[in-house]
Amino acid sequence: MDSLYLLIPIALVFVIIVAALLIWSINRGQYDDLDNDAWRALNDDLTSNSASKADNDRS
Amino acid sequence: MTAFYRQRTDYPPTADPQKIQTADWYNDKIWLETFAKVDAKQQEIPLMVTGMSCAACAWVIERFVQDRAEVQSVHIQLTLGKVTINLLPDSTAAPVIEVLQRLGYTVQPWRVDSRLHQMREDYRRDLRHLGIAFLGMMQVGMFAIALHAGALQGIDADLQQLLRLMSAPLTLFVLAYSGREFFQRAWQHLKYRTLIMDSSVALALILATSASLWATLKGGGETYYDSVTMFVFFLLLARFLEKRLRDRDLIQLVQLADELPEFVAVLRDQQWQRLPRQSVQPGETIRVATGEAIAFDSRVTSGTSIIDEAVFTGESLPRTVQKNDVVFAGTVNEGSSLELTIEHSFSESRLAVLAQDIDRARAEKPAHLQIIDRFAARFISVVLVAAVITFIAWWNIEPERALWASIAVLVVACPCALSLATPAALTAGNAWLGRRGIRVRSETGLLAAAAADHIIFDKTGTLTETQLVISTIRTAQGVDINTAVNTAAALQQFSSHPAARPFHHREHNTAVRNVEIIAAQGVEGWNSERNVKLRLGNLSFCRQIAPGLPDRPDDNHYWIALVEDGRWLAWISLSESLRAGTENFINELKREALGIEILSGDTQPRVENIASDLGLAFTAALKPEEKLTALQDRQQAGATVMAIGDGLNDAPLLRAADVSVAVAGATALAQAQADFVITEENTDQLLMIRKAAHATRRITRQNLLWAAGYNLVGLPLAALGFVPPWAAALGMSASSLLVVLNALRLRRLKD
Numbered sequence: 001m002d003s004l005y006l007l008i009p010i011a012l013v014f015v016i017i018v019a020a021l022l023i024w025s026i027n028r029g030q031y032d033d034l035d036n037d038a039w040r041a042l043n044d045d046l047t048s049n050s051a052s053k054a055d056n057d058r059s
Numbered sequence: 060m061t062a063f064y065r066q067r068t069d070y071p072p073t074a075d076p077q078k079i080q081t082a083d084w085y086n087d088k089i090w091l092e093t094f095a096k097v098d099a100k101q102q103e104i105p106l107m108v109t110g111m112s113c114a115a116c117a118w119v120i121e122r123f124v125q126d127r128a129e130v131q132s133v134h135i136q137l138t139l140g141k142v143t144i145n146l147l148p149d150s151t152a153a154p155v156i157e158v159l160q161r162l163g164y165t166v167q168p169w170r171v172d173s174r175l176h177q178m179r180e181d182y183r184r185d186l187r188h189l190g191i192a193f194l195g196m197m198q199v200g201m202f203a204i205a206l207h208a209g210a211l212q213g214i215d216a217d218l219q220q221l222l223r224l225m226s227a228p229l230t231l232f233v234l235a236y237s238g239r240e241f242f243q244r245a246w247q248h249l250k251y252r253t254l255i256m257d258s259s260v261a262l263a264l265i266l267a268t269s270a271s272l273w274a275t276l277k278g279g280g281e282t283y284y285d286s287v288t289m290f291v292f293f294l295l296l297a298r299f300l301e302k303r304l305r306d307r308d309l310i311q312l313v314q315l316a317d318e319l320p321e322f323v324a325v326l327r328d329q330q331w332q333r334l335p336r337q338s339v340q341p342g343e344t345i346r347v348a349t350g351e352a353i354a355f356d357s358r359v360t361s362g363t364s365i366i367d368e369a370v371f372t373g374e375s376l377p378r379t380v381q382k383n384d385v386v387f388a389g390t391v392n393e394g395s396s397l398e399l400t401i402e403h404s405f406s407e408s409r410l411a412v413l414a415q416d417i418d419r420a421r422a423e424k425p426a427h428l429q430i431i432d433r434f435a436a437r438f439i440s441v442v443l444v445a446a447v448i449t450f451i452a453w454w455n456i457e458p459e460r461a462l463w464a465s466i467a468v469l470v471v472a473c474p475c476a477l478s479l480a481t482p483a484a485l486t487a488g489n490a491w492l493g494r495r496g497i498r499v500r501s502e503t504g505l506l507a508a509a510a511a512d513h514i515i516f517d518k519t520g521t522l523t524e525t526q527l528v529i530s531t532i533r534t535a536q537g538v539d540i541n542t543a544v545n546t547a548a549a550l551q552q553f554s555s556h557p558a559a560r561p562f563h564h565r566e567h568n569t570a571v572r573n574v575e576i577i578a579a580q581g582v583e584g585w586n587s588e589r590n591v592k593l594r595l596g597n598l599s600f601c602r603q604i605a606p607g608l609p610d611r612p613d614d615n616h617y618w619i620a621l622v623e624d625g626r627w628l629a630w631i632s633l634s635e636s637l638r639a640g641t642e643n644f645i646n647e648l649k650r651e652a653l654g655i656e657i658l659s660g661d662t663q664p665r666v667e668n669i670a671s672d673l674g675l676a677f678t679a680a681l682k683p684e685e686k687l688t689a690l691q692d693r694q695q696a697g698a699t700v701m702a703i704g705d706g707l708n709d710a711p712l713l714r715a716a717d718v719s720v721a722v723a724g725a726t727a728l729a730q731a732q733a734d735f736v737i738t739e740e741n742t743d744q745l746l747m748i749r750k751a752a753h754a755t756r757r758i759t760r761q762n763l764l765w766a767a768g769y770n771l772v773g774l775p776l777a778a779l780g781f782v783p784p785w786a787a788a789l790g791m792s793a794s795s796l797l798v799v800l801n802a803l804r805l806r807r808l809k810d
Contacts, residue, residue, distance in 0.1 A: 004218060008202075012225050015198045022190045026183055 082160060085152040094168040101131060102146040105169035108159060109140060109177060110244070119248060123158050130155060140177075141169055163247030185299050188237040192292040195233035196285075202226045203285035216278070223275045226284040230268060238264060238291045258439065260294065263469060267791075270466045280463065286791045293795055297482040300490075323347075323354050326398075341401045347392045356408040357399035359384045364394030434477075442472045442774075449778045464780045467787040471773040479795055480762035481506075483802035488755035491805050497737055497744050504734030506759070507718035508752035513654040513698035515690060515716070517709050522657070522669055523635035529561050530634040533612055535627050542568065543629040547621050550574055550582045550595045558619060558633055581619075592624045601627070616665075635665070637672065640743050645673050647746055654698065658686045658712075686712050703745065704733075720745065747810065754808050762798045769794050 025031065085091060085104075095104040108120070117135045120142060124133045129150035134143040144155055159166050167177070202222045209219055234242075245261035267283040274280030322333045326344040336354050339345065344360060347353050353366075365377040368390045377393055380386055386399065388408040446465045453461035485506070489499040499505075516522055532540050544562075549571035551559035570588035577583060581596015594601050598620060602608050605622035609630075612618065616632035648655055657677035659666045670677035678689065690712055693700050702709070702716035713719035713733050721733035737744040773790055776782050782790070 005221065008221055008225055011198065011201070012229070015194055015229065019191055019194050022194070023187055026186050026190065029183075031186055032179070032182070 082153045082156040085156050091152070097148075099148060102148060102150070102152070104144050104146065104152050106142045106144065106156075106159075107140055107167045107169045107177065108142045109165040109167075109181065110163060110240075119162065119251070120159065120164070123162065123251065124155055127155060127158070143169075161247070162251065163243055185295070188240075189292070189295050189299055192233055192237035192288065192295050195229050195237070196288040196292045199226050199229050199233075199284045199288045206282070220275075220278055223271075223282055223284075226282065227272060227275050230271070230284040230287050233288050233291055234264060234268060237295060241291075241294075260290075262439065262443075264290070266466060266469050270462075281787075283787075283791070290791070290795060293479060293483075293799055297479060297486060300486045336405070339401065341404055344398055344400050346396060346398050348396045349392060349394065352391050353386050353388055353399070355388050355399075355401045355405060356403045357386055357401045359386060360398045360400050362395060362397040364392055364397050367391040367393045438477065442469065445472070445774060445778060452778075453780065460780055464777065467777040467780075467782050468774060471777040471782060471787045471790055472770050477763070477766045477770070479798045480766050481759050483799050484755050484758040484762055484805065487758070487802040487805040488751045491754075491808055492735070492748065492751050495744065495747055495810070497735055497748060499735055501734040504718055505748075505752045505755045507699065507734070508701065508748055509756035510699045511653075511701035511718055511749075511752075513693050513700045514648060514656075515693070515700060515702045515712070516655070516657045516675075517659060517686075517702075517704035517712065522641050522673070523637060526636075527558065527561050527617065527633040528636045529631060530616060531612075531632045533630040535629065538628050540629075543621055544631070546571060546586070546593065546628070547595055547619075547631060550584050550593060550621075554582060558617065561633055586623065589623070593622070595619060595621050613664075635669070637669065642673060644743050644746050645675065648749075651749070654693075658689055660686070683709070683711055687715055690715055720748065751805075751808065754805055758802055758805055762801055765801070766794065766798065 088097070091097065091102075091104070095102060097103075120135060121133050124130055124142075124144060129147050131145040131147060133145070135141070142159075144152065146152060146155070156166050202225055206214070206219060206222055208214075209222075241257045241261045241264065245257040249258060264287055267287050270280070271282040271284050271287070274282050323336055323339055324331050324346040325334050325339055326332075326346070327334075331346060339355070341355075345355070345357070349364075359380055359382050361382060363379070363381040365379050366386055367377045368387070380397075385402070386392075386397075388405060446468045449468050450461050450465040453464045485503065488505045492499055529544070532543060534540055534543050545566050545568040548562040548565035549567040549569070551562040552567060553574055554576055568586075570586050571593065572585045572587045574582060574584040577596070577600070580600040581594060584593045584595075585591075586593050592604060594604055596619060598608065598611065601620040601622040604624050605627045607625075608620055608622055608627040612630055612632070616634050618630050618632050620630055621628045645655065655675055657666060657670050657675055658681055659677065659679050660681055660683070661679060663679040666677050666679035681689065686709075690700055690702065694715075694717070699717045701718045701720065702712050703720045703722065704713055705722045713721065718735075719733045720735045720737060722737050735748055737748075769790070773782065773787075777787060
């Protein structure tokens, strides 16, 4: 049972890490388009489009 | 929304200078005039106000701003987050801006671009708040399960304390990060002595959290950390989904103005120049080429052409115009090129005025939610009084139980279930419709749709296909029907006139050569087999070469004549056909014992054709105003009216109706006006709306009943001290959860 005294605070650390990652990815715009990304994998025409978007992000 | 984010991934990285203005900026007249309209009679200042989350906010703003002496009028568009204030000339806007800022809203000048930018920022912020609330809820919930299990099975006091110590900072962080908006808004409204939904939410959150912190500090009593985080998450989720619906609406309105050409050909210094639309003034002459949209309300100075006015009328047939006729912005020139003199600036055009009307109407709608908000405000004051009475009563009987009993009252009677009951059901119902291809444009439309007992159709386009079809053909003696149609098809093949479209998929008579389109009259060609001139078009045009052409067979249809030199060949009639499935669904609606009628602007015989096929009551040849009066008559007679239309001339009708539906292919303005847009050419979807509406109403009632019943039972029990705090917390979470889960049952509704 003593291990719980270590494991419970570790759970808290994990939550903090996940929260930080979530905020980071939202700020990077990864969730800006929730409806479209699911379809993009199926749509061949959009590949060039997403490539140019990646270019924009880098610039 | 999605298209918008795809196109607009990049913004200038520079800091937005508009973020840093204070109210003083609005004293600067030159800066003000970059976005406001200032003249001798008034100053109209459009503002973008962030933070208006509910109808109550609009009401509060109106009240505080309208009271000021320099304010002539205030106009709030909740959907757009836009507040337009109209000030007396020579007064300054700064004090008004200060009032808004003190109420806790961020104020910026209204510019379309900055609004779109703000929308994306808001979206990301909401998502961050939601995500953190979710993580917090899951983690605190996990600890809470251990605590609840421990309470039943026994747990080390040390371990219990540790779990509580871990939950406390998580909950505080969720409150400070995600729940901040509740507290801010509640506080700012409190300063002005108004209660809104957020006041009760904030109060419940503060009390439940303080009690939990107190218990943690003392190492005894109950904690409510799990209920607090769960409540924050569900409330944020409901608001997030509601907002996404509203944003979609905004994009549509912004795009509408984009459909007009950015550049127009203007005659200046004896030369045609292509200039930006904004720089062109009334009185100037512009040229509109074939297929182009007209950018201004103007008068024809030379040329004849046909104008597609479907955007206004929903009519499939275009109008012929010639010198001195008036044409409207937003309509499309389908014939030959025209020269026009501009009569009004764009902001005074019929299109802009209608768009404004529609804006205005949209802001006035959400009355249902307003009632719920006010009810919640009253509810919380009752609960507060109950808690105080409980405290005093217990203080006199058993002082050590007083605090816990009154906290139990507050927690049990938390308005969460009540405040989630309607939004949760509406969100689920709207999502159900969305998956079936129906766009939902107003959050509360479903509530009104359930109550509708009278349905008004606009015939053109709503019940009929927008495409005409060839219905009857009268040929002259000795002329073969097929030959006549094939010849007509060959003549019509190059024309984009709607009357030509039914011919496009027909076989062509290959002998027809030298086809020439003569605007507003018809088509001319040459039959190379028989070496004779051909004409197709209206009566006078064809009689010129074939004097023997008889009159039109009747006036009920749209007739076109086909003749060759000296001999008439055929009269071909075009008519509208019923949309697929129309009969079925009309019968279905009749079974529901609804009043159904057709109000149309078309001529009597044409409406009668359709109405008698369907067995419906009808009134024909109505002007838009008369349609509106007819609708208001029905409403005064006590009917809840659902209107279905597609043309811009239906916009007032759709606006005034209790609930409105625009049909696929409807004009953008009619769509912006409607509560629902049926996106497939399948009117069956009307039945789906009815079905979803009934189901949503049922769920909403169940939810409200449950929330009310729970409070009625829970409150007295808690006041009498029968409810231990852990049960109160469980009840609070469970009642909210049950409301949400009940709403989710809508997902499984069958078609």
